[in-house]
Amino acid sequence: MNEIVIISGKGGTGKTSIAASFAAIGESKVLADCDVDASDLHLVLFPTVVDKGEFWSGKKARIEEGKCNECGLCQELCRFGAIRDFKVDHLSCEGCGFCFHACPAGAIVMEDVLSGYWFVSETRYGPLVHARLIPGEENSGKLVALVRQKAKALAEEKALKYIVTDGPPGIGCPVISSLSGAAMALLVAEPTMSGVSDLERAVGVCNHFGIPAAVCINKYDLNEEIGREIERYCSQRGIELVGKLPFDEAFVEAISKGVPVAEYSKGSIRNEIERIWETIATRVKKQ
Numbered sequence: 237m238n239e240i241v242i243i244s245g246k247g248g249t250g251k252t253s254i255a256a257s258f259a260a261i262g263e264s265k266v267l268a269d270c271d272v273d274a275s276d277l278h279l280v281l282f283p284t285v286v287d288k289g290e291f292w293s294g295k296k297a298r299i300e301e302g303k304c305n306e307c308g309l310c311q312e313l314c315r316f317g318a319i320r321d322f323k324v325d326h327l328s329c330e331g332c333g334f335c336f337h338a339c340p341a342g343a344i345v346m347e348d349v350l351s352g353y354w355f356v357s358e359t360r361y362g363p364l365v366h367a368r369l370i371p372g373e374e375n376s377g378k379l380v381a382l383v384r385q386k387a388k389a390l391a392e393e394k395a396l397k398y399i400v401t402d403g404p405p406g407i408g409c410p411v412i413s414s415l416s417g418a419a420m421a422l423l424v425a426e427p428t429m430s431g432v433s434d435l436e437r438a439v440g441v442c443n444h445f446g447i448p449a450a451v452c453i454n455k456y457d458l459n460e461e462i463g464r465e466i467e468r469y470c471s472q473r474g475i476e477l478v479g480k481l482p483f484d485e486a487f488v489e490a491i492s493k494g495v496p497v498a499e500y501s502k503g504s505i506r507n508e509i510e511r512i513w514e515t516i517a518t519r520v521k522k523q
């Protein structure tokens with residue numbers, strides 16, 4: 237199957253609206269929400285959970301009271317200041333394990349941490365794999381990898397052609413985790429002051445990992461000068477510009493009504509998103 241990952245150099249570019257619209261338009265696909273720190277695809281897809289599980293990741297220290305002789309060594313050594321009054325503060329503990337090795341009484345244990353949950357759901361547009369990271373917990377890259385692995389297994393099991401992934405914003409570890417091995421990345425750019433540099437950073441990540449990239453400019457008419465700058469950037473770098481979407485109240489109205497904008501808008505917005513989907517789907521099929 238072909239995995240199309242929708243990303244953007246920063247949040248708030250309309251990435252999820254486009255992913256949800258692909259969900260409404262595309263045939264034969266599994267949907268994956270890899271924005272595990274702030275997932276919101278479910279707000280317009282209204283999933284019914286059919287399977288779920290815990291995501292355990294990383295380690296945190298815990299002091300066993302009965303064994304601790306209160307020598308204070310661990311408190312002195314922890315450079316994260318995570319141990320106070322012979323207790324470990326879970327939020328401050330980075331799980332480095334230094335105290336575990338240093339404790340002369342063997343009173344410190346390193347324990348697995350429940351960091352989040354994964355879900356497989358049914359939606360009116362097909363199956364969705366999504367997840368929720370517990371606030372304050374880390375390793376979102378690993379949770380993204382788990383979501384993708386489950387989406388791939390589901391696509392294979394149901395013989396579906398595409399995985400449509402709503403990726404995380406930015407260029408950090410979760411983005412890298414959501415891109416590796418994908419057939420294509422759709423980069424959603426906005427004509428804002430930082431629009432070109434945000435796009436540049438996202439293109440840099442795709443190039444580094446050898447992922448073919450295409451660009452869609454959202455709200456291109458809000459600043460046509462920067463919009464043209466983005467177009468020039470794409471043309472100079474040989475990156476295909478697959479579509480330009482104008483600013484339209486339909487995006488906000490669709491979110492407030494809980495439907496993908498391509499379903500809410502029957503006019504030009506839907507037509508343009510359909511065209512973008514067809515372009516991308518055809519391109520990944522040829523690869």
Ligand code: SF4
Binds near residue numbers: 307308340341343
């Ligand atoms: S180093 Fe071990 S024995 Fe000493 S205070 Fe820490 S947990 Fe207790």
Ligand code: SF4
Binds near residue numbers: 315318324
């Ligand atoms: S595992 Fe590392 S960060 Fe956590 S309490 Fe021990 S020394 Fe501090």
